[in-house]
Amino acid sequence: MMKTLPLGNLRAFEAAARTGSFRSAGEELGISPSAVSHAIRKLEDLIGVALFEREGRTVRLNPGGEALYRRVSSAFDEVRHGLEMVGARSGNVLRLHCAPSMAAQWLMPRLRRLIAEQPGLTVRLSASTDYPRFHTDEFDADICYGPPHQEGLSVLPLGEETVRPLCSPELAASIRAPDDLLDQDLIESEHKRVRWNAWFLANGLSPPSPRGSRFDRSFMAIAAAVDGLGVTLESTRLAERELADGRLVAPLAGIARDVSYVGHFLVFPPKAKPRRAVRMFSDWLAQELGLEPPKP
Known part of the structure; x- marks a missing residue:
């Protein structure tokens, strides 16, 4: 019978079993692959x-290893949950990943209100184009652009976004009908799921040849439109500040046919759902967007 529980060895085993690699387990734990093997x-x-x-x-679990991994994995999850339950600070830390334009244009302006409305919540925000892999336990949740790539996640669609042509007030004076855009410089956001070709087809027009600046992030396309570089086709959710203060206008609102789609999703692994910070944030996010709150 073991007198001492070998937690360090069990941690190495759990990481190797979960990642399927001694090397990956070593990178996660900050030790060498040989140390994991030992x-x-x-x-x-x-x-x-x-x-x-x-x-x-190459290593893979045998039946005995699989049986132990199921128990050890569950036990480590329980330990993490227990630490969060007894530690107020750790339970209120939200480690959030977010698509860059959603972070810059929509979430950052609301962070002050979020923290004011959720006393004690601490947000650690990271924004990149890479989808986080939750098996490293680096993040609690992600606001991703486009449907999530991983299976087995809890998913909250963040409602429909309306996509419209947007431009500076000065440029809007020359735009009265959809076909007026055929003579304009059209700013292209390269990674958008709804782009100019789709908008022109939705309005019964043949798309023109590309002419205008191209950017790979919506926040840059929005900034370019504010600076008068042309007309951008963007989500009114992402451009709400610029529309509210008049730096951008929608010259064809009520005239042209808008395109709507669900662009962003809140996702998190099922094991993160009981975490207080994740519950607080998902409830707040649903309220901000006028959505049904997530089921408990």
């Missing part, structure tokens, strides 16, 4: 059972 060998010697099948540099 820790697992020591655990195997301690319990008298092999846990992995090893073929060269």
